Amino acid sequence: MLASLLLGRRGPSGFSWSSTAEEVTAGISAAGLTAIVTGASSGIGAETARTLALRGAHVIMAVRSLPAAQALRDAVFAQAPEAKLEVMELDLSSMASVRTFASEFIAKGLPLNILINNAGVMAIPFALSKDGIEMQFATNHVGHFLLTHLVLDTMKKTSHESNVEGRIVNVSSEGHKLAYREGIHFEKINDETVYSSIRAYGQSKLANTLHANELARRFKEESVNITANSLHPGAIITNLLRYHSILDVIHRTLGKLVLKNAQQWPNSNKLEHLFCLANRVRLRPAMSLCTHRQRASLGSTSAIATCTNHVRWPSEKAKDMSLAQRLWDFSIELIT
Numbered sequence: 001m002l003a004s005l006l007l008g009r010r011g012p013s014g015f016s017w018s019s020t021a022e023e024v025t026a027g028i029s030a031a032g033l034t035a036i037v038t039g040a041s042s043g044i045g046a047e048t049a050r051t052l053a054l055r056g057a058h059v060i061m062a063v064r065s066l067p068a069a070q071a072l073r074d075a076v077f078a079q080a081p082e083a084k085l086e087v088m089e090l091d092l093s094s095m096a097s098v099r100t101f102a103s104e105f106i107a108k109g110l111p112l113n114i115l116i117n118n119a120g121v122m123a124i125p126f127a128l129s130k131d132g133i134e135m136q137f138a139t140n141h142v143g144h145f146l147l148t149h150l151v152l153d154t155m156k157k158t159s160h161e162s163n164v165e166g167r168i169v170n171v172s173s174e175g176h177k178l179a180y181r182e183g184i185h186f187e188k189i190n191d192e193t194v195y196s197s198i199r200a201y202g203q204s205k206l207a208n209t210l211h212a213n214e215l216a217r218r219f220k221e222e223s224v225n226i227t228a229n230s231l232h233p234g235a236i237i238t239n240l241l242r243y244h245s246i247l248d249v250i251h252r253t254l255g256k257l258v259l260k261n262a263q264q265w266p267n268s269n270k271l272e273h274l275f276c277l278a279n280r281v282r283l284r285p286a287m288s289l290c291t292h293r294q295r296a297s298l299g300s301t302s303a304i305a306t307c308t309n310h311v312r313w314p315s316e317k318a319k320d321m322s323l324a325q326r327l328w329d330f331s332i333e334l335i336t
């Protein structure tokens, strides 16, 4: 396994550690599908949006940095003039901005098959959002929770009318294990005296996974034809650590030697394949994995986003459905 990783040998899936998103999705059509990708102006979100658009999906790049997203959109148009790629403004740290984005999206009258809750900040100094919520929790979790809540009826309608399974993907992280000991600081979510930038990141990533789990449970209960999953994208060189000077320097120097770039994030090698199979047995449905065969058969939905690296070994907290329910109630209170 290690040799396969180090030498870049292809695994049973036919892909290696260095395979790119374009290579992994070659031959898969996403035509006829509409997707929203948050944080599509940089890193993993940019590459996900680009690849989905190249495969024929109508992609909404939901971003706060319009010029960066427009430049990426123009680069895709240069490569594929027929691509359907739109840039819309969204600041996840502001509930007003999320509501404006959702109402403008709904006003377009488009269907919605895929929602990729990807945007995120990591290890930032303590700050409160415009709504007075700790910034990492506000951006990474609350903004996505509200966005999902507001577009869910459109997704349900789309999956019902088209009979195509909808997909919600929360980009979480193995970093969810770094959350506070209690998991989520419900009572002191905004308390600066207990704030740790790394633990608060872990808390927000744990929330991404719990959110997906609770969504999946509800979809099953209501027989809704949508899946909700959380995933760990792997360790990828992006702009994520820009707020943490020490980690950023390590990431950009030593990391270059061993980490993947954004084009390589959705690959699958033997090592991941094994983890995939193991996880299929170990995890709850919301985090259950796709085999590579399933990846191909899911081509008409969002194989790109769902059948890649998932949260491999979720913490006990991530599997705790009573915690997921509590977070759901807490989040509903925050958004209403």
Ligand SMILES: NC(=O)c1ccc[n+]([C@@H]2O[C@H](COP(=O)([O-])OP(=O)(O)OC[C@H]3O[C@@H](n4cnc5c(N)ncnc54)[C@H](OP(=O)(O)O)[C@@H]3O)[C@@H](O)[C@H]2O)c1
Residues within 6 Å of the ligand: 038, 039, 040, 041, 042, 043, 044, 045, 062, 063, 064, 065, 068, 090, 091, 092, 093, 094, 118, 119, 120, 121, 122, 139, 171, 172, 173, 174, 175, 232, 233, 234, 235, 236, 237, 238, 239, 240, 241
């Ligand atoms: N890279 C890794 O190794 C790794 C590992 C595990 C998990 N992840 C997860 O992967 C996701 C994507 O991160 P990345 O590595 O691609 O980092 P990135 O290059 O920094 O991209 C993050 C994206 O999120 C956007 N964003 C941040 N705050 C926002 C806000 N308030 N409203 C709207 N968009 C906002 C950023 O927009 P701006 O450009 O405007 O700031 C950017 O487009 C994150 O959820 C992260 O937790 C990454």
